[in-house]
Amino acid sequence: MTFSTMIRNACLAAAVAAATLGASLAPAAADSVRFGVTIGNGPVVVDSRHGGWERGDRGRHHRRDARRDRGCSPREAVHKAARIGVRHARVVRANGRSIAVAGRLGGERTVVRFADRRGCPVERVRSR
Structure with a gap:
């Protein structure tokens, strides 16, 4: 097994693990957890956010509107x-x-x- 094949397999395994972890956590999470990587002209920036009310959140405000209808x-x-x-x-x-x-x-x-x-x-x- 060559070095490039090992790197490729490791990256593939990491991608599958990350996708599986994200899919299993999303339905069970009460708040949102997001990870993002931005690669621009400068250094690599890793951004992570947890919780908080956002525009797409359908929490108690959505339930109040449904009651009104x-x-x-x-x-x-x-x-x-x-x-x-x-x-x-x-x-x-x-x-x-x-x-x-x-x-x-x-x-x-x-x-x-x-x-x-x-x-x-x-x-x-x-x-x-």
């Missing part, structure tokens, strides 16, 4: 009714299509019905 929750309906001016707002009825929130508006008992869609659009305001 689901529709109107009873809690969101109560908050929106309070912003409209309904005092002592509480959920009185909720089904798959709408959420009814009761309270007082202008001194009268009022029921506001919100559609169970994103943004909680108001379907109807009824005073009793």
Whole structure:
């Protein structure tokens, strides 16, 4: 076995080991680990980063946006009714299509019905 063959085999084994190690660590890692080598006009720079929030990270911010896309929750309906001016707002009825929130508006008992869609659009305001 010649010296060049030994070097070639060693480099091939190191590349396979690095690829296998990277593939096995990626799914199990909670944070990201990156290694990079930059070869430019100057010296060789080895860069390694661990963790941190980055643009491509889909952590808790992504989950919050997914929750917002689901529709109107009873809690969101109560908050929106309070912003409209309904005092002592509480959920009185909720089904798959709408959420009814009761309270007082202008001194009268009022029921506001919100559609169970994103943004909680108001379907109807009824005073009793």
